Structures are given as structure tokens and as C-alpha cells.
Amino acid sequence: MTEQKRKRRTILTMERRWGLAGVAFVSPFIIGFFMLFLFPAITSVRRAFVDVTWDQGREVWTPVGLDNFQHIFFRDPEYLQLLIDYFMQMLPQLVIVLIFSMFIALMLQQNFRGRTLARAIFFVPVIVSSGIVMNILGNDLTNQAAQESTALFMNENRILMDLMIDAQLGAGLIEMVIGIISQIFDLAWRSGVQILIFLSALIAIPKSFYEASTIEGASAWSTYWKITFPMISPYILVCVVYTIVDSFTDYDNELINYIYQNIRDLFYGTASAMSWVYTLAVFVVLGIILGLTSRRVFYMVD
Amino acid sequence: MHFVKPSERAKINKDALKYKKVKQALWTITRAVLLVGIGYIILYPIMFMLTMSFMTHMDIVSPAVVWIPREWVLTNYRNAIELMGFLNAFRASIELSLVTAFLQTVSSALIGYGFARYKFWGRDVLFGVVILTLLVPPSTIVISQILQMRFFDPLGIFSLFTGEPINLLNRRMALYLPAALGMGLRSGIFIYMFRQYFRGQPKELEDAARVDGCGHIGIFARVMSPNAGSIYLTVLLFAIVWNWNDYYNALMFVDRIQTLPVALSVMRDRLLQASQVAHLGIVAADPYTQAASLMAGAFLSLAPVLAMYVILQRYFTESVERSGIVG
Numbered sequence: 040m041t042e043q044k045r046k047r048r049t050i051l052t053m054e055r056r057w058g059l060a061g062v063a064f065v066s067p068f069i070i071g072f073f074m075l076f077l078f079p080a081i082t083s084v085r086r087a088f089v090d091v092t093w094d095q096g097r098e099v100w101t102p103v104g105l106d107n108f109q110h111i112f113f114r115d116p117e118y119l120q121l122l123i124d125y126f127m128q129m130l131p132q133l134v135i136v137l138i139f140s141m142f143i144a145l146m147l148q149q150n151f152r153g154r155t156l157a158r159a160i161f162f163v164p165v166i167v168s169s170g171i172v173m174n175i176l177g178n179d180l181t182n183q184a185a186q187e188s189t190a191l192f193m194n195e196n197r198i199l200m201d202l203m204i205d206a207q208l209g210a211g212l213i214e215m216v217i218g219i220i221s222q223i224f225d226l227a228w229r230s231g232v233q234i235l236i237f238l239s240a241l242i243a244i245p246k247s248f249y250e251a252s253t254i255e256g257a258s259a260w261s262t263y264w265k266i267t268f269p270m271i272s273p274y275i276l277v278c279v280v281y282t283i284v285d286s287f288t289d290y291d292n293e294l295i296n297y298i299y300q301n302i303r304d305l306f307y308g309t310a311s312a313m314s315w316v317y318t319l320a321v322f323v324v325l326g327i328i329l330g331l332t333s334r335r336v337f338y339m340v341d
Numbered sequence: 342m343h344f345v346k347p348s349e350r351a352k353i354n355k356d357a358l359k360y361k362k363v364k365q366a367l368w369t370i371t372r373a374v375l376l377v378g379i380g381y382i383i384l385y386p387i388m389f390m391l392t393m394s395f396m397t398h399m400d401i402v403s404p405a406v407v408w409i410p411r412e413w414v415l416t417n418y419r420n421a422i423e424l425m426g427f428l429n430a431f432r433a434s435i436e437l438s439l440v441t442a443f444l445q446t447v448s449s450a451l452i453g454y455g456f457a458r459y460k461f462w463g464r465d466v467l468f469g470v471v472i473l474t475l476l477v478p479p480s481t482i483v484i485s486q487i488l489q490m491r492f493f494d495p496l497g498i499f500s501l502f503t504g505e506p507i508n509l510l511n512r513r514m515a516l517y518l519p520a521a522l523g524m525g526l527r528s529g530i531f532i533y534m535f536r537q538y539f540r541g542q543p544k545e546l547e548d549a550a551r552v553d554g555c556g557h558i559g560i561f562a563r564v565m566s567p568n569a570g571s572i573y574l575t576v577l578l579f580a581i582v583w584n585w586n587d588y589y590n591a592l593m594f595v596d597r598i599q600t601l602p603v604a605l606s607v608m609r610d611r612l613l614q615a616s617q618v619a620h621l622g623i624v625a626a627d628p629y630t631q632a633a634s635l636m637a638g639a640f641l642s643l644a645p646v647l648a649m650y651v652i653l654q655r656y657f658t659e660s661v662e663r664s665g666i667v668g
Contacts, residue, residue, distance in 0.1 A: 054460070057459065058459050058460050058461035058462075059461065060459060060557040061455045061456075061458070061459020061460065061461045061464070062455070062459075062461050063455070063557075064451050064452065064454055064455025064459065064557075064561075065451075065452050065455035065456060065464075065467065067448050067451060067452060067521065067522050067523050068448075068452045068467075068471065068522065068523035068524075068532070069467070070522055071519065071521075071522025071523045071524040072470060072474065072523075072524065074495055074522070075486065075489070075518075075519050075522060075524045076474050076477075076482065076524055078485075078489070079482040079485030079486045079489055080477070080481070080482050080485070082485040082488075083481060083482045083484065083485045086484065086485070098488070143379070146372055146375065146376060149372070151369070151372070151373075155655075157376050157380065159654045160380045160383055160384060161379075161380070161383065162650075162654075162657065163383055163384070163387070163650070164383060165579075165582070166582050166646055166647065166650045167387065167586075167643055167646070167647070168582065168583065168586050171586075171588045171602040171605050171606050172586075172602075172605070172639045172642065172643055173386075223379060223382055224382050224385070227379050227382055227383050228383065280472070280475070280476070281530070283476070284475050284476065284527070284530075287478040287479060287480070288479070288587075288589060295478065295480050298480045299480060299589075302480070302483070302484060307484050310480075310484065311481070311484065314478060314480050314481035314482075315481060317478060317480075317481070318476075318477050318478060318481050321476065321478070322476065325476065
């Protein structure tokens with residue numbers, strides 16, 4: 040009995056000691072997190088409740104309670120509107136980016152001539168993700184490219200248009216499709232990494248699954264919904280998270296630009312309050328998305 | 342169940358086959374049209390930038406010239422190189438992005454490995470924290486981080502020796518330190534990628550190495566890492582590219598070490614000023630020439646990563662196949 044007990048304890052300590060090495064591996068992050076994230080984050084929260092003035096290059100804090108929050112919600116003419124605009128723009132875009140990148144990944148997975156070239160081209164946005172360059176190419180060019188893409192799919196060969204009219208789609212629906220197409224430029228440039236994630240998820244699906252479904256005589260449609268979609272569903276959330284993270288450093292994220300403008304004008308208290316409201320809003324939205332999707336996501340047990 | 346004559350059955354099969362073939366052909370055409378169309382849209386701005394940067398004022402305004410300039414000129418590039426201080430910016434960008442990316446890759450590999458292969462108390466919560474650091478917009482804590490770098494003094498060590506905190510702003514260390522501690526630009530994503538990858542490695546590999554007397558570092562460096570070349574390369578590529586293109590971090594922490602994106606925005610501001618006060622002798626206050634010079638500058642700052650992509654493109658797309666990212 041005691042023999043056994045001692046044995047068990049030694050095993051536990053062995054395991055614990057082995058685990059300690061894990062802590063050592065992770066320790067750079069622990070140090071970095073406390074020093075370069077948590078500590079600044081706490082000061083940033085506190086700064087949201089004070090008024091910052093300057094005295095010989097050092098901050099002077101005057102507590103003002105909730106005044107900064109009152110300011111951004113009730114007195115600032117732009118902030119609330121920008122915040123609402125951001126989410127009104129981001130949520131539909133999120134859905135479109137997901138569908139688009141999943142569709143493109145499905146195409147790029149198939150076998151055809153020039154596949155390598157096609158993949159290389161579709162990953163170019165991952166490389167040229169430079170905000171400032173996109174900014175220089177400017178709204179001018181983005182508009183031009185949007186027109187170009189509309190022309191390419193619409194005016195020049197009116198096939199799609201005619202098809203849609205033939206299919207007796209309502210005017211509203213047609214308008215929506217045109218809207219999406221004129222955004223293809225934007226979309227293709229935003230979806231590089233998402234396409235990459237979905238594509239590698241698709242490639243990771245074991246071939247035997249498809250073989251089995253072919254033998255059973257499943258149609259392409261049901262193969263997609265019964266095999267492909269469940270297998271890549273865990274990565275939908277990864278893509279959602281990435282899309283949101285990407286929007287933080289987006290060159291035309293007006294909200295972030297507005298916050299930086301406040302930082303440049305040295306309104307540190309207000310800027311901190313703005314940032315934290317934004318952060319919390321992002322968390323709430325992510326939480327809702329997580330809650331809505333988690334039941335439907337399928338995880339294969341390894 | 343009714344009886345189908347063999348000849349009829351053959352006909353039905355043939356029809357089905359034909360139908361399938363037509364469907365296949367239609368899909369091939371649709372796919373080709375979509376891929377070519379969207380591919381064109383993706384390449385459009387790059388081609389636009391490239392050709393415009395070689396154009397003279399006449400060519401830009403002329404409606405007859407769309408893609409190919411009638412007269413190829415290098416003046417735009419000369420302007421851009423001069424106005425951006427290209428050589429210095431290029432050197433700064435190369436150094437900063439390579440070192441930062443290297444530090445980021447190594448630290449994320451270690452951290453990701455720790456999360457993937459060990460069990461310790463609070464591991465899953467801590468990994469949640471990794472994702473959390475991604476989800477807080479950088480603007481939220483940037484003020485605190487800048488001030489922290491300005492008066493850098495962890496645990497009062499520096500004031501103990503020199504009497505006052507040290508100023509890390511505009512020193513390369515301001516970017517290297519977060520990169521080495523897993524807090525660099527989007528380090529969380531890299532940690533996640535490494536964790537996914539190392540989690541998929543067989544336990545037997547580790548056990549065998551352990552039996553053979555390999556220590557923790559030995560298993561990581563000599564058993565696990567050599568197998569993980571593709572994921573290392575993928576992370577390194579991403580890290581180089583994101584750091585190369587990074588504008589906000591460079592502007593906030595090392596704005597005096599002008600990297601290419603910062604230099605580019607400085608050049609744009611100078612050109613804007615020049616158009617108001619036509620005093621810069623180098624560029625006439627002509628908006629078209631200015632735009633062309635900006636295009637030249639933009640292309641110059643993208644060229645290195647584009648070149649790297651063209652060379653390493655094969656590894657990059659292959660690493661996708663080896664499921665480096667999803668694991």
C-alpha cells in the first residue's frame with residue numbers, strides 16, 4: 040500500500056517536473072505579457088478615468104471619474120457614429136469575406152492547369168498588406184479598380200446580368216449582387232490569409248472520406264455539407280478572429296484613425312476611454328459569434 | 342422493380358456520362374473565368390503602379406496610353422529615391438524586419454512548443470491569454486507602451502544602476518524586446534500556428550528521444566524542429582512581410598529610424614507641401630508627376646518583399662499543402 044502510494048507520488052512529481060519545463064518554454068511569453076501587455080493595459084484603463092496634462096514631459100493625472108466616457112458618448116460629435124459605422128460595416132463584410140474565401144479556397148484546391156500560378160496570385164495580397172502603399176495607391180485607384188471589376192463582370196460581357204434577369208431575380212437582389220461585385224477588389228485584397236487558412240484546412244481532410252462518399256454514391260452537394268463543411272468549420276472562427284484582428288491595422292479603419300488622431304492631439308484620457316469601449320464592443324461581438332457558432336462547429340476527435 | 346433491357350441501360354449510362362461531362366466542362370469554364378477575372382483584379386493595382394511609375398506627364402494624361410508608356414523614363418524613380426532617402430530607409434527596413442522576424446519566429450516557436458507538448462497548471466488559461474493579446478487593438482495600450490519605452494525601468498533595475506530609467510524610444514531595442522518576448526506584431530498568431538503544428542507531432546517521437554537521453558531542449562531543437570522546417574519558413578515569411586509593411590509600430594516606437602513605410606508617408610507629405618509651395622526644385626508642382634513619383638516610391642518599397650515572394654513562392658504554397666498552418 041505505502042509502496043504503491045510512494046510510487047504514485049514519484050510519478051506525479053516526474054510529470055510535474057516535466058511540466059515545469061513547459062513553463063520554462065512559455066516563460067518568455069509570461070514575462071512579455073506581464074511587462075509589455077498587462078502593466079500597460081492597467082495604466083491604460085486607469086488613464087481612461089483621468090484627465091492627462093503635462094508637466095515637464097511627465098504626465099499629470101487628475102481624476103475625473105466617468106467624464107471621459109460621458110465625453111465620448113454625449114459630447115464628441117464623431118466617436119459614437121464611427122463606432123456604429125465600424126460594426127455596421129464589419130459584420131456584413133465578415134460574412135462576405137468568409138463565403139468568398141471559402142469559395143476561392145474550394146476552387147484553388149481542385150486540380151487544374153495553372154493551379155500553382157493561380158494560388159501564387161491569390162496569395163499576393165498576403166504579401167502586399169502594406170497599409171501605406173494601399174493608401175498611396177489611394178482611394179482614386181480603389182475606385183478605379185472597383186469600376187474595373189464591375190466592368191469586367193458586368194458591362195463588357197453582360198452574361199451575368201442577363202443571367203440574373205433571366206432568372207427573374209428581384210431588382211433588390213440584383214442590386215445586391217452588383218454591390219458585391221463592385222467590392223470584389225476590396226474583398227480579394229482582404230481575403231488572402233483567410234483563403235490560405237481555408238485552403239490548408241481543405242487539404243488536411245483525409246482523402247479516404249471522399250472515397251467513401253463516392254462509393255456510397257453521394258452527390259457533390261451532400262459531400263460538401265456532410266464532409267467538407269464540417270471538417271473546415273473549426274477554422275471559420277479562426278478566420279473571424281483574423282478578420283477582426285486585421286481590421287485593427289487597416290489603413291481605412293476610420294475609428295482607429297480617429298483614436299490615433301486623439302493620441303496625436305495628446306487627449307490621452309479620451310483616447311484611452313475610446314479604445315476600451317472599442318475593445319469591449321469587439322469582445323461582445325466575438326462572444327456572440329462564438330455563442331452562435333460553437334454548437335454547430337464539428338471537432339473531429341483525433 | 343421494372344426490367345430494363347441491356348441496350349436501354351447502356352443508353353441511360355451513356356446519357357448520364359454525357360450530362361456529367363457537360364457539367365464538368367461548364368464548371369471548368371466558370372472556374373477559369375472567375376479565377377482569371379479575380380486574379381486580374383488582384384494584380385491590377387500592382388501593374389498600375391508599375392507602369393505609371395515609368396510614365397512621363399504626357400503619357401499619364403494621354404487617353405491613348407493605358408498600360409504601356411510611349412516613353413520609359415526613370416525620373417520618377419530618381420525623385421522617389423531622393424525624396425524618401427531611399428537607401429537609408431531600405432537599410433533600416435532590412436535590418437529591423439529581419440531581426441524582428443527572426444526573434445519573433447524563435448520566441449513563438451519556443452512558446453508554441455511549450456503550449457503544445459507540456460501539461461502544466463493554468464496552461465489553457467494562459468493560452469487563452471495569448472489569443473486575448475491579439476484581440477485587444479494595439480491602439481488601446483499604445484500610449485502606455487510608448488511611455489513605458491520612454492521611461493524603461495522594469496522592476497527599477499535601471500534606476501538602481503544609472504539613477505534614472507533609460508529611453509528606449511527610437512532605439513531598435515524598442516521593437517526587438519517585444520519580439521523576443523512573444524509580444525511582437527501579431528505574435529499571438531505565430532504562437533497559435535506553432536502550437537497547432539507541434540500538437541500534431543507523434544508522442545512516440547518524443548518518448549523515443551527521452552529514452553535515448555535527450556533533454557527538453559534537445560528534443561525541441563534536434564528532434565521536433567528539424568521536422569518542422571515548413572512551419573518555421575511560413576512563420577518567418579509572414580513575420581518578415583508583416584514587419585516590413587508595418588507602419589504604426591514603426592511610427593510609434595522608432596519614428597526617427599525611418600523605415601520604408603514611414604519614409605513613404607514622409608515623402609507623400611513633402612510632395613503635398615511642394616504642391617502648395619512650389620519650392621522643391623526636384624519635383625515640379627505637377628500633380629501627375631508627383632503621383633508617378635509616389636508610385637515609384639511605393640513600388641520600390643514593395644519590390645523586396647515581392648521579389649522574396651516570387652523566389653520563395655513555391656515553398657510558401659507548398660507549406661500550405663503540408664498543412665503547416667492548420668496542423
